[in-house]
Amino acid sequence: MTFADRYGPWALVAGASDGVGAAFAEALAERGVNVVLLARRASVLDEIAAGIRERTGVATRVLAVDLAAETAAAVVVEATRDLEVGMLAYCAGADPEFKPFLAQPIQTAEAMLRRNCLVPMQLSHHFAGDMVTRGRGGIVIFGSGAGFAGGPNMVAYSASKAFDMVFAEALWTELHGKGVDVLGLILGKTDTPALRRLEHSRGQIADVDERPKDTASVDDVIAEAFDNIANGPTWIVGEGMRAAAQMLGSVSRNDAVRLIVQASAASMGEG
Secondary structure (H helix, E strand, C coil): CCHHHHHCCEEEEECCCCHHHHHHHHHHHHCCCEEEEEECCHHHHHHHHHHHHHHHCCCEEEEECCCCCCCHHHHHHHHCCCCCEEEEEECCCCCCCCCCHHHCCHHHHHHHHHHHHHHHHHHHHHHHHHHHHHCCEEEEEEEEHHHHCCCCCCHHHHHHHHHHHHHHHHHHHHHHHHCEEEEEEEECCECCHHHHHHHHHCCCCCCCCCCCCCCECHHHHHHHHHHCCCCCCEEECCHHHHHHHHHHHCCCHHHHHHHHHHHHHHHCCCC
């Protein structure tokens, strides 16, 4: 069975407007899978979709939806009702602010929980049923090392990524024996446009063309993702991240939080 036979004919990629999401969609297309590109910015998605069609010849569809909206999942479900979706890749959910919890309105955290937790759960529930019926398919939920333990300036974000990790693991326990691969893909710092914009705004890099320090490349993330789609429930990307996860798992929860605090301060040039 080819990759497209197992995970096609269509894939839905949430967060496909740039960075890892756009690269994941391109990699799916290179393997013969038609892609639905989902994010907020229609003009950007149209450009990415046109490039994918030109380079790979697959069909594309663009969905401009704010995944933090209360109706997001319902809109996506209705817009894909005519498609056989064999792969759901949820790459959305970065935190562009990196600010203290009390420095932002509670609505900011609520929107993050909808985008990072509620909507991927709703979409997984919708698409997984047909995957189980067909006896094939895949769900990839992108997580973050921020979910290993709580830390400053990412209170809601780290909590939401802990949810994503455990959700993917639990879903794997129920679906992997039914022909559906579920993978929680845990990323560390990755050289994406969003991270460059964030670090530039914080004065950590001189301009957005500079690569932030200690980052994995998008190409490396995509390579590990596709090598390990069937190796769930969880895959941690990068040797450094795997070592960090092992180290955090060897200490108490309290000490893990303290280590995250120290790492966060170091990354901000404090202390």
